[in-house]
Structures are given as C-alpha cells and as structure tokens.
Amino acid sequence: MNLCVFVHFDLVVFYDPSTRGPIMTKSDYANANHAVTGFGGKVPSVVASALADLSVDRKIALMAPTASSLRELIPGTDLIATLPRALSKGSFDNLAFCEPPINLPKLQYDLVWHRRFEHSGRNKWLREIVLGARQDIETTAPAFV
Numbered sequence: 001m002n003l004c005v006f007v008h009f010d011l012v013v014f015y016d017p018s019t020r021g022p023i024m025t026k027s028d029y030a031n032a033n034h035a036v037t038g039f040g041g042k043v044p045s046v047v048a049s050a051l052a053d054l055s056v057d058r059k060i061a062l063m064a065p066t067a068s069s070l071r072e073l074i075p076g077t078d079l080i081a082t083l084p085r086a087l088s089k090g091s092f093d094n095l096a097f098c099e100p101p102i103n104l105p106k107l108q109y110d111l112v113w114h115r116r117f118e119h120s121g122r123n124k125w126l127r128e129i130v131l132g133a134r135q136d137i138e139t140t141a142p143a144f145v
Contacts, residue, residue, distance in 0.1 A: 002112050002113065002115065003113055003114075003118060004110060004112045005110075005111045005127070005131070006108055006109075006110055007108065007109045007110075007130065007131065008107065008108050008109075009084035009085060009106060009108075009109070010085045010106055011046075011047065011082050011084060011085065011100060011104045011106070011107055012082070012083070012084075012085045012088065012097040012098065012099060013029070013080050013081070013097060013100050014070075014074065014080065014081045014082075014083055014087070014088075014092055014095045014096070014097045015074070015078075015079070015080045015081075015095060015097070015098070016075050016076060016077065016079075016095055017095075017096040018075075019078050020032075020078045020080075022096070022098035023080060023098055023101055024101060025101050026056065026101050026102055028101065029058070029080075029100065029101050029102060030056050030057060030059075031059065032058070032059065032078070032079075033059055033061035033062070033077070033078055033079050033080070034058045034060050034079070034081065034082070035060075035062040035063075035064065035070050035074055035079040035080065035081045036060055036062070036063055036064075036081065036082075037063070037065065037066060037067055037069075037070065038063040038064070038065065039065070046104070046105055046107055047082050047104060050102070050103075050104050050105055051102075054102055056102065061079060062079055067081075067087065067091070068091060071087075071092055071094070071095070074095060075094060075095070082100060082104070085097070109130065111127055111130060111131075
C-alpha cells in the first residue's frame with residue numbers, strides 16, 4: 001500500500017523590476033515575452049492548458065531546461081516567467097513577482113511513497129523538504145492509494 005500527500009502551489013508572474021513593470025492586464029500577459037521551462041515532453045503544462053482554455057496566446061521568447069536556469073536568464077531582460085510563488089522565498093528572491101491577471105489553477109505535486117518507507121530517514125527528509133518549501137501549503141491528510 002502507498003501513502004500520498006497532495007501539495008498545491010499558487011502560480012505568480014516573476015519579472016526583473018529594473019527592466020519592466022508588473023503584468024497588469026490579460027493583454028499585458030499575452031504580449032509579454034515569456035520564459036518557460038521545457039522538459040521535452042508533449043504534454044502541455046498547467047499554464048499552457050489554462051491559457052488554451054481561455055484562448056490566450058503567449059509569446060514564448062525563451063525555453064530553458066530548468067527553473068533554476070530561468071533564474072539566471074531573466075535578470076536584465078523584459079522576460080516574465082509564470083512559476084510557483086514558493087520560489088520567491090528562495091532561488092527567485094532576486095526577482096519581483098505579481099499575481100497573474102488571469103485565473104490559473106494551482107500547481108499540484110503528488111508525493112507518493114510505499115508504506116514500508118514511511119519511517120525511512122531519507123524518505124522523511126525528502127518529504128519534509130518538499131512540504132516545507134512553502135509555509136502555507138495546502139495538503140490533504142495522507143491517503144492510501
């Protein structure tokens with residue numbers, strides 16, 4: 001039997017305040033130069049799916065392999081990136097952020113582990129790191145899957 005915790009993160013728009021202002025309207029968002037992460041898969045991201053549902057096209061100006069790459073590539077540019085708010089308290093603390101001008105779903109991470117690893121020190125450490133990434137994480141109680 002497996003145990004599972006669902007973790008939800010709000011999405012915000014990161015930008016360099018020395019080169020641009022916050023995104024205020026849906027039009028601002030659509031016309032901005034977006035930086036995104038691309039993992040090589042064919043499944044659209046949560047953001048891409050939400051934008052498609054709203055018939056909003058965005059201009060993807062930069063695709064990076066990781067979020068940490070975006071942290072290094074956005075400063076000094078007019079690029080924006082829509083990522084979890086939790087990054088503002090860590091690796092993205094060099095950028096400003098604002099609320100997206102459109103309703104975006106929360107990003108959900110599913111932490112799943114086998115019951116036999118419930119008390120494993122390494123497994124508990126990793127779960128605590130992920131769960132501690134944000135102070136106000138919304139989680140459900142562990143569920144059997």
